[in-house]
Amino acid sequence: MYVAVKGGERAIDNAHAWLEDARRGDRAVPDLEIAQIREQLALAVDRVMAEGSLYDPDLAALALKQARGDVIEAVFLIRAYRTTLPRFGSSLPVDTGAMQITRRISATYKDAPGGQVLGPTFDYTHRLLDFDLENGQPVPPAPEADAQAGPVPHILSHLGREGLIQAEPAGSEDVPDLTRAPLEFPAQRALRLQALTRGDEGFLLSLAYSTQRGYGRNHAFVGELRIGHVRVAAYLPELGFEIEFAEIQITECESVNQFQGSKTEPAQFTRGYGLVFGQSERKAISMALVDRALRARELGEDMADAPAQDEEFVLSHCDNIQSSGFLEHIKLPHYVDFQAELELIRKLRCAAAQGLEAAQ
Amino acid sequence: MTAETLSRRDWLGLIARAPLPLLEALWPDDPPPFDWLRRPETGAMMVQGRAGAVGAGFNLGEVSVTRASVRLQCGAIGHALVQGRSPRKAERAAVLDALLQTAAAQDVHARVLVPLQEAECAARETRARRAAATKVDFFTMVRGEG
Numbered sequence: 001m002y003v004a005v006k007g008g009e010r011a012i013d014n015a016h017a018w019l020e021d022a023r024r025g026d027r028a029v030p031d032l033e034i035a036q037i038r039e040q041l042a043l044a045v046d047r048v049m050a051e052g053s054l055y056d057p058d059l060a061a062l063a064l065k066q067a068r069g070d071v072i073e074a075v076f077l078i079r080a081y082r083t084t085l086p087r088f089g090s091s092l093p094v095d096t097g098a099m100q101i102t103r104r105i106s107a108t109y110k111d112a113p114g115g116q117v118l119g120p121t122f123d124y125t126h127r128l129l130d131f132d133l134e135n136g137q138p139v140p141p142a143p144e145a146d147a148q149a150g151p152v153p154h155i156l157s158h159l160g161r162e163g164l165i166q167a168e169p170a171g172s173e174d175v176p177d178l179t180r181a182p183l184e185f186p187a188q189r190a191l192r193l194q195a196l197t198r199g200d201e202g203f204l205l206s207l208a209y210s211t212q213r214g215y216g217r218n219h220a221f222v223g224e225l226r227i228g229h230v231r232v233a234a235y236l237p238e239l240g241f242e243i244e245f246a247e248i249q250i251t252e253c254e255s256v257n258q259f260q261g262s263k264t265e266p267a268q269f270t271r272g273y274g275l276v277f278g279q280s281e282r283k284a285i286s287m288a289l290v291d292r293a294l295r296a297r298e299l300g301e302d303m304a305d306a307p308a309q310d311e312e313f314v315l316s317h318c319d320n321i322q323s324s325g326f327l328e329h330i331k332l333p334h335y336v337d338f339q340a341e342l343e344l345i346r347k348l349r350c351a352a353a354q355g356l357e358a359a360q
Numbered sequence: 361m362t363a364e365t366l367s368r369r370d371w372l373g374l375i376a377r378a379p380l381p382l383l384e385a386l387w388p389d390d391p392p393p394f395d396w397l398r399r400p401e402t403g404a405m406m407v408q409g410r411a412g413a414v415g416a417g418f419n420l421g422e423v424s425v426t427r428a429s430v431r432l433q434c435g436a437i438g439h440a441l442v443q444g445r446s447p448r449k450a451e452r453a454a455v456l457d458a459l460l461q462t463a464a465a466q467d468v469h470a471r472v473l474v475p476l477q478e479a480e481c482a483a484r485e486t487r488a489r490r491a492a493a494t495k496v497d498f499f500t501m502v503r504g505e506g
Contacts, residue, residue, distance in 0.1 A: 179419075241368075250409075
């Protein structure tokens with residue numbers, strides 16, 4: 001039976017008008033400015049940029065305002081917008097070794113060259129609500145101290161010099177892009193990293209946690225976590241040289257993982273890698289742990305059957321726009337499908353009742 | 361900072377990364393007459409990272425950019441690829457790039473590039489000094505002997 005689904009335009013228009021009214025809220029309260037969201041809800045803005053896969057703080061702030069603070073809805077808006085942008089080209093790989101550090105810690109070396117720099121962290125706070133914030137008290141500028149210029153080398157490079165950690169192979173010039181070609185399995189690590197960096201933070205956090213609890217155990221240390229600013233350079237053919245056309249804030253996590261050795265690899269440390277737009281260390285650490293878990297097969301580890309080690313499972317489910325799109329479509333009209341199911345149940349019951357009668 | 365120390369690739373980058381309000385404040389002038397070679401167009405550049413910081417490249421995500429190209433009446437050609445979505449910023453950047461190849465270069469260097477570079481250095485210096493204030497000084501507690 002075909003059921004025509006038409007109508008409801010007025011209801012939809014009015015629902016959207018109410019949505020807009022509700023988004024604005026009490027008119028006695030001042031309207032939020034984009035700059036306020038960008039400056040004061042910066043970590044939400046960072047998450048929208050990372051999962052929306054577009055670095056543009058003002059746009060992410062606008063998306064958060066329009067989405068009433070619903071992060072995944074804001075990510076959806078950014079993803080939709082980015083499909084309208086022509087792609088001009090690709091940058092050179094960013095040099096995170098040249099990052100201007102705002103935070104840099106290591107859980108493996110106390111006295112790493114360059115030192116442990118805490119930066120603006122929630123760590124060591126007592127997680128007590130600060131009721132002074134209700135009154136908008138003036139905030140003094142952050143303390144300063146004399147800074148020593150000089151490189152802050154990656155901590156894992158020390159292990160690399162001794163050959164105690166597995167080397168990172170150089171890749172081909174041709175970097176695969178999952179926004180241009182559908183994901184196929186098995187996927188290269190480059191595609192896995194792209195999927196993870198734009199993947200849902202909550203999903204990756206849970207998977208990373210599952211590896212710590214024993215589902216695909218690969219005991220991880222945070223070799224280094226760094227947050228800071230890097231410049232992005234690209235070669236411009238019309239000029240014949242590269243320019244550093246942008247500066248972005250990113251978070252990088254390098255994990256160091258125990259590895260007993262396998263049939264193909266000697267005993268050595270192995271690596272997991274996380275790199276995320278903005279200040280997003282929970283995401284970067286999660287990404288590093290899941291990246292390492294997904295390398296189980298390439299490292300020849302036995303028993304690589306935990307959820308976090310299953311590439312197809314992880315990569316097919318980590319994108320919150322794909323997953324929420326499919327999840328939420330089931331609330332849309334399925335009148336015909338349901339009618340068919342209803343008919344089927346009635347027929348089965350009827351047949352069963354007749355069978356019962358015949359048996360008696 | 362002298363004008364001569366900035367190469368074209370340096371100034372293109374410096375202007376591309378600059379916040380528009382600062383650029384406008386330093387150079388509020390109407391641009392000299394020019395023709396568009398490429399009108400401002402907003403798009404995206406894919407940013408790449410490296411697996412394990414040093415390994416194979418991978419796609420991290422895009423950054424919004426705007427590009428434009430102009431030709432001044434004297435024939436000087438200016439290009440711009442700037443961070444963000446502002447056509448106005450791309451226009452300003454392309455015109456400045458062209459002007460920096462003309463007799464006006466010294467004036468533009470002094471009025472625009474030097475303050476832009478100072479502002480960028482000052483922002484970096486502030487970040488570095490704040491980071492330095494949060495650097496951990498470990499000390500070892502003296503342990504009793506015997």
